[in-house]
Amino acid sequence: MGRSQETFSKKEKEKKKLRKRQDKEAKKEDRKAHSSKGKGIDEMMAYVDEFGNITDTPPDPTKKKKVIKQEDIQIGVSRQAEADPEDLIRKGTVTFFNTSKGYGFIKDHVTQESIFVHQNGLASTIKENDKVTFEVEKGQKGLVAVKVKLAS
Numbered sequence: 222m223g224r225s226q227e228t229f230s231k232k233e234k235e236k237k238k239l240r241k242r243q244d245k246e247a248k249k250e251d252r253k254a255h256s257s258k259g260k261g262i263d264e265m266m267a268y269v270d271e272f273g274n275i276t277d278t279p280p281d282p283t284k285k286k287k288v289i290k291q292e293d294i295q296i297g298v299s300r301q302a303e304a305d306p307e308d309l310i311r312k313g314t315v316t317f318f319n320t321s322k323g324y325g326f327i328k329d330h331v332t333q334e335s336i337f338v339h340q341n342g343l344a345s346t347i348k349e350n351d352k353v354t355f356e357v358e359k360g361q362k363g364l365v366a367v368k369v370k371l372a373s
Contacts, residue, residue: 312372315351327353327366334364342367 318325323340
């Protein structure tokens with residue numbers, strides 16, 4: 222009699238394949254059993270309660286709902302009151318101004334910060350140490366003084 226052509230490793234591989242196939246079939250049967258248990262749409266529903274939490278219980282229809290006005294809802298940035306035009310006008314002193322290049326700096330009397338000014342933002346001619354009134358706008362590199370006038 223001749224020896225079997227199957228080696229030990231071949232037998233082990235076959236057993237492994239068979240075991241995998243059986244496991245796969247068992248999982249398939251298990252899924253079928255769970256899905257047919259009556260898991261209807263009601264069991265899969267999720268609800269949001271009054272605090273924004275997700276829950277599986279439906280809301281109580283007898284409970285009185287709060288009425289929220291649409292104006293009270295704030296999304297993103299809160300509303301700011303319109304600025305008074307007089308508050309926008311600042312006072313300061315010209316610390317440096319180069320007339321040939323057309324730019325300089327104004328030191329704000331209130332905040333003590335140095336604000337850039339360009340000749341395009343001038344309403345009247347200025348020179349160093351002049352007291353001026355001006356408005357501030359956001360420029361490419363920071364604050365820029367505009368509508369600069371000599372203080373009376």
